[in-house]
Amino acid sequence: MHTHTADVVIVGAGLSGLCSALTAHEAGKSVIVIERAPIEERGGNTRFSNGAMRAVYRGVEDIEALVGEIGEAERARADFGEYTREQYFDDLGRVTEYRVHPDMAGLLIDRSRETMLWLRAQGVRFLPLYEWQFKLPDGRIKFSGGSAVECLGGGDGISTSLFAACEKKNIHIHYDTRVLSLVEDAGGVHGVMARSDGDDVRYETGAVVLACGGFEANTEMRTRYLGPSWDLARVRGSRFNTGDGLRMALDIGAMAYGHWSGCHASSWDFNAPETNELAFGTVFKRDDYLAGIVLNANGERFFDEGADIRSLTYAKLGRAILAQPSQIAWQIFDAKGSAQLHGEYRVRQSARFQAATLEELIGKLEGINREKAVATIRDFNAAVRADIPYDAGRKDGRGTRGLAIPKSNWALALDEGPFEAYAVTCGITFTFGGLRIDTDGRVLDADARVIPGLYAAGEMVGGLFYFNYPGGAGLMSAAVFGRVAGEGAARA
Ligand SMILES: Cc1cc2nc3c(=O)[nH]c(=O)nc-3n(C[C@H](O)[C@H](O)[C@H](O)COP(=O)(O)OP(=O)(O)OC[C@H]3O[C@@H](n4cnc5c(N)ncnc54)[C@H](O)[C@@H]3O)c2cc1C
Missing domain, CATH: 3.90.700.10 (Succinate dehydrogenase/fumarate reductase flavoprotein, catalytic domain)
Structure with missing residues (x-):
């Protein structure tokens, strides 16, 4: 058995995991990211995505801060409008039938803009998202509110940029390594056990960030939690998101939270x-x-x-x-x-x-x-x-x-x-059921007490989406909650 040690260990190299890794690294911590997929298939659902992102913005200047200067001709072609935090709250509330947890909604919305700017600083490039907007009778485009930008190169683009950022910072990513359980005792979580190439591998750490997706690619869990016929759904994204992280966390007493019978x-x-x-x-x-x-x-x-x-x-x-x-x-x-x-x-x-x-x-x-x-x-x-x-x-x-x-x-x-x-x-795109976290990204147990050393991000966060979802909020929440968990884990 091999053993590795790092201040922060992150499970999953999708958008939430990479944001956690870069954030914990910025705070001066040593970081290892563990990824189940081989390197050729890395990137999770993030890489499959269209790359549309829903963030608060006030007018064309805010869009320019993300996409670079928008020329006169382009400005004349489009009415970019704005997307205020009130509109975001309203949309998220309405589509989730007002079940979204206010703390989760608050974090997502209030940190959306700063997180977009941070992603840009990491090397992600954005474009105005002209598709799916209103088309005015004179041929101009009117932004319909919500996802106003997309990542250059779509999901592949955002993935590639963030892997490059990690490589530049020498953040180690262990591919082809499947995390199977958490190492814990009464004092909290101290590491994970994984399997790679037929070997058991132990990772020792002060903080584990679970960022390994929902159970959308697990036929048995889909049927168990979403209900009859969900075994027959086609999977739109990664084959690796089989609910491992949720299972591991529930095994040590974490609180299941959010819409476990719901999905996108x-x-x-x-x-x-x-x-x-x-x-x-x-x-x-x-x-x-x-x-x-x-x-x-x-x-x-x-x-x-x-x-x-x-x-x-x-x-x-x-x-x-x-x-x-x-x-x-x-x-x-x-x-x-x-x-x-x-x-x-x-x-x-x-x-x-x-x-x-x-x-x-x-x-x-x-x-x-x-x-x-x-x-x-x-x-x-x-x-x-x-x-x-x-x-x-x-x-x-x-x-x-x-x-x-x-x-x-x-x-x-x-x-x-x-x-x-x-x-x-x-x-099926991703499942809504997740873990209960606090506003520092810490996972709570079934009695609502913090499990020391355990954090969750991305699709694993419960309490955000119910019944439905506003387009562009998946990547945004992965990035925001990835940052939150990275900050929390760095403090652990
Ligand atoms: C086709 C498609 C289009 C989409 N388009 C959009 C869009 O335009 N805008 C938007 O906002 N959202 C979109 N989404 C949703 C968005 O992709 C997800 O919400 C987001 O990428 C989730 O990020 P994540 O980091 O939580 O998960 P992921 O990106 O899926 O990363 C999870 C990672 O964990 C790894 N993993 C799983 N189990 C283990 C284990 N046991 N050990 C180690 N690693 C493990 C997986 O291999 C994966 O790399 C789309 C999704 C799909 C499938």
Whole structure:
């Protein structure tokens, strides 16, 4: 058995783990990061992500502080607006049905801006996020509030920049090493036991930061905690996030906290593999449901496609699809809708069907109730409020009238061929259930007492997300809580 020693030991080399590592190192501590994946597959869900980040900002100058100077032409093209802490609290509260823990929300929101500036200082580069914003009638873009920037190079970009920062600072990362348990006694946590290349490895330390993700890639835990059919969800990110850290912490009496039966899950191409691979990235993302309607195998609509802007609705859509017969649905577009689809819809692997007429299109969808599907589309078209003008520049209120399930905004009749259908299923992104931490990132036990020497960050933090999630808050919380845990661990 090998033994390693460091002031701070971090489990997991995703965004939260790397932020913890860099922060503890800044405080003068020796740091070792332990990562289960081999070096080629390093980076966790962070590397799979799109790189959109939700932070407080006040106007274009705050965006410039992150992306560099925005020229006159670009300024003229876009209205960047602002995203205040009040708006952030409001969005986070609303989508989580006001269950978000105020301390967790406060940390995430109040430290979001300084953390973005810190990430930039670490070498992460940002760009304005023009996609998914409101499109004004004059062709300009109006930022819809929330994720205003993305990382250059997406999730791969942020990962690469932070690994480079760690290498520059000589922070050791032990790859291909799976942490299996915590070393603890009545005095707290003093290390971890890991396995690498068939060998047991012991890490001795004053502080352990668990930053090793949720249980999204663990079929058994998904079924146990999320419920029936979750074994059938496709995994959108890393195959390594199997809940090891949560299990280890619960084993020593940590408090389970947050929405353990909840998760972030979205619409994902039916042709996607069971578990995603880095080579595919986000090509299976199918988030343009706002541009059309979605039918299940009964030929019926089952949710309001225009309930709100995409970033506030897409993360709960996977659950709705999973609840449908055979866990399948079809996104249906006419020519107007197809024109709005993002590039990933066009990839070779896409489960796409095309036809000149709606009847012909529906005839190509195997397993759907065809008669009902055609009737549903006919009824939908007749229910569209043609008296209200369509406006992609805001929530336009152009909905449907008289349907059991309305489409509340951006409703357009599907009446211009050619028509397209995309078969989709549920893709799970990450789980919401986590550990109870205090505002210093310290893990609490089931009696709400601090477990000395144990910290948690990223997807492992419970109490932030319930039912749904505002887009861009996953990376932001990973970075903020990574920093918080790194600071706490350095003080330990
Ligand atoms: C397809 C996709 C797109 C996304 N897009 C966005 C987006 O645009 N914006 C946004 O905000 N969020 C997005 N997210 C969510 C975001 O990626 C996560 O919320 C965030 O990256 C979580 O960071 P983390 O550090 O907690 O976990 P991770 O980045 O997953 O890191 C956890 C690490 O722990 C390692 N690990 C696991 N078990 C062990 C063990 N036993 N021992 C050692 N190491 C272990 C894993 O290998 C992994 O490297 C997306 C996620 C996916 C999958």
